[in-house]
Amino acid sequence: MRILVLAAALLFPLASPAVEEPAYEVVKTLDKIEIRQYAPYVVAEVLIAASADEAGNQAFPILAGYIFGKNQGERRMEMTAPVTQTAVPVKMNMTAPVTQSAAAGGGYLVQFVLPRNITMANAPQPTDPRVQLREVPSTRVAVVRYTGTWSQANYEEHLSRLKTALNVAGLSWTGEPVFSRYNGPWTPWFMRRNEIWLNLKP
Secondary structure (H helix, E strand, O other), X not given: OOOOOHHHHHHOOOOOOOOOOOOEEEEEEEOOEEEEEEOOEEEEEEEEXXXXXXXXXXXXXXXXXXXXXXXXXXXXXXXXXXXXXXXXXXXOOOOOOHHHOOOOOOEEEEEEEOOXXXXXXXXXXXXXXXOEEEEEOOEEEEEEEEOOOOOHHXXXXXXXXXXXXXXXXXXXXXXXXXXXXXXXXXXXXXXXOEEEEEEEOO
């Protein structure tokens, strides 16, 4: 996958423990795979009808605009991690959980995780109608973490590793993989934190 636009280089968080992430607990490890239980969190999201490469390029300035003041009250929020990207139908129901969607129309849902003190009740409303707010419910996910480039080959290699580990463990998943990026495009490839999440069936 190509690097994001220059705006991403200016705004994307550095690899640092000070960068806030959604709260989660590691409930089990399978070799290098983590099973995490995430607490609910709120996201700002935009649906882009484009390829995987272009979706990130197009979505980033839209979502960055929202958290840096393009909202009612012109409220600025801290940049958090990760930025996630998931393949979904172009005509998806935006109120439905991403995990219920299948990649059928070539679109991608790109999400910024909002700070932990932001709820649906106190989140500033976007002034850009393309930006939607949603609470992601408590979710159990399987995660493979890796470094390196955002290339499709690197992604496919680690997605295959994740699925193989789950099959061996007898665990099933639902929905599309979630590609999670924790660093800006200027971060050297060998220092990047990349993750792929699969939502586990109850």
